[in-house]
Amino acid sequence: MGPGKKILGLTALLLMLTLWAGYIYVFNENRGGQLGGVGESTAWCGTPPSSDAALLGKDQLTLRITNNLRGEFMLSGAVVVSERTFNRYDLGRNELRLRLEPLQWSYGVTPIFLEQVKVLPLSRNLASTDKSAFAQLESRPIGVQGRVTEFPFDTYRYGYKPVLYYVKGNERVDLRFKNITTLMEMSNTFTPIQKYNRADYINEKNVMVRDEDYKAYGHHECAFSVERKGAFKVVVLLMLLVLCLPLLLVFYRDEPGIDFLATLVGIGVVRTVLVGPVQDFQLYNIDFLFGAALLLVGTVSLIKAMRLHSRREMALRSGETSTW
Structure with a gap:
């Protein structure tokens, strides 16, 4: 066995050891189908979720x-x-509305666009003990700061101040709700992290940072970032290593086989499992890694096929057809 084959054999052994070690790590991180504890994928800000405001008939907004x-974030809730x-x-005649005022996400940007969330008609329940009215918020996507194409190292940020209001003539009247709760219930692969001040939320090294940027956000302001779990990044790494x-x-082989086809099928399966099929020709950074693997396998297979064809032609010319 030549030195090249020995190096490949050692590389394959190290690869298999890495795969098994990563598999054991992910297996130990598994908690009933979750990567890590269930609490690692949830967070909240504002009024504690256990507040009894709703039971006492007080004004309450829950988001x-x-x-x-795929990195799409949805907002729903109730009031x-x-x-x-x-x-x-x-409010029986005036339509209740909700706007989300974005918090500053960069020192060089001042957000001006508000997100409007539709509040469904209030359902009066004034005959009950708490004598309140209830309404659901219409579910809608929200715009977050982040790029899904950076998968699996994509991170997202979102900060806002929710304000309930109604329009009376040409005047907008804001309602002051004291009990506002935001529940962040992320999927198995994400970890939400609450940000408590503007400097922590913007997270930029800038000479414009002042002492007041470290002042805590107000009671009704909510800012958080969402990051991929370390265990999920290991899962992605293991799938990429399998493609190796x-x-x-x-x-390793002297003659080309179905390696290109196997790589193509493997990449298709891994890509679909991780991020789904290609939509609107949107490419992720990881797709260029897939493309490089295909090019490398295809190039090596083609070179070996050309060398094999050349050796066969030389053998035919020399009359050594019995070995082929």
């Missing part, structure tokens, strides 16, 4: 932020209006 693997607020602002097996095989 729920969820996500999917409870007390009898006093309902009558004071005549046909790559090693095409270097």
